[in-house]
Amino acid sequence: MVFFHADEIKRKVFHMLIITYIVGYWYMPKPLVLQIMALVIVLVVIGETIRLNTPSINKWVLKVLGGVHRKDEANQLSGLLWTISGSFFTMLLFPDKHIVMASLLYLAFGDAFAALIGRRHGKNKILNNKTIEGSIACFLVCLIIGLFFLDWRLALWGALVATTIEILPWPLNDNFWMPLISATVLTFFSQMK
Numbered sequence: 001m002v003f004f005h006a007d008e009i010k011r012k013v014f015h016m017l018i019i020t021y022i023v024g025y026w027y028m029p030k031p032l033v034l035q036i037m038a039l040v041i042v043l044v045v046i047g048e049t050i051r052l053n054t055p056s057i058n059k060w061v062l063k064v065l066g067g068v069h070r071k072d073e074a075n076q077l078s079g080l081l082w083t084i085s086g087s088f089f090t091m092l093l094f095p096d097k098h099i100v101m102a103s104l105l106y107l108a109f110g111d112a113f114a115a116l117i118g119r120r121h122g123k124n125k126i127l128n129n130k131t132i133e134g135s136i137a138c139f140l141v142c143l144i145i146g147l148f149f150l151d152w153r154l155a156l157w158g159a160l161v162a163t164t165i166e167i168l169p170w171p172l173n174d175n176f177w178m179p180l181i182s183a184t185v186l187t188f189f190s191q192m193k
Helices: 006-015 018-027 030-053 055-064 079-093 097-121 132-149 152-167 174-190
Strands: none
Touching (some): 018 030, 018 079, 018 097, 030 055, 030 079, 097 132, 097 174, 132 152, 152 174
């Protein structure tokens, strides 16, 4: 019996490359990180445009990345653009470094654990083909992450919001919205203290 589907693991490992720009954000000057990320977004848009408009290149990319793209992304924009864009706007719009870090790590780990646990152990479907088991995993991982960066009340709110975003269907992609909405709610509650 296979513990996790190989393609899902590949997707989540690729997804966790978010950590590279999270580390950059923590240790490098914010303007430099934003410039680098803006350049990466432009390169991804160019690459995706070429891939989607050139069938032979699209076929080659899908073969090389074998399993990283979801089936529905074969002929539409991949989640990479939404992940990088959501992270970029979160870094750009929110000044509190701890809130930004927590929000980005929710995306890197909360979303990954929701998918891996939900697909492997999920038996109780709730919404949008998501499972209670995956959502509980997302919540617990996000709560633990939040406790490293935020006080316990904000950590609790952050975990609830990130998990809700992960469950609900969103226009574009939940990878775009998870860090942005999480940071918005965390900023709101942090200012109510």
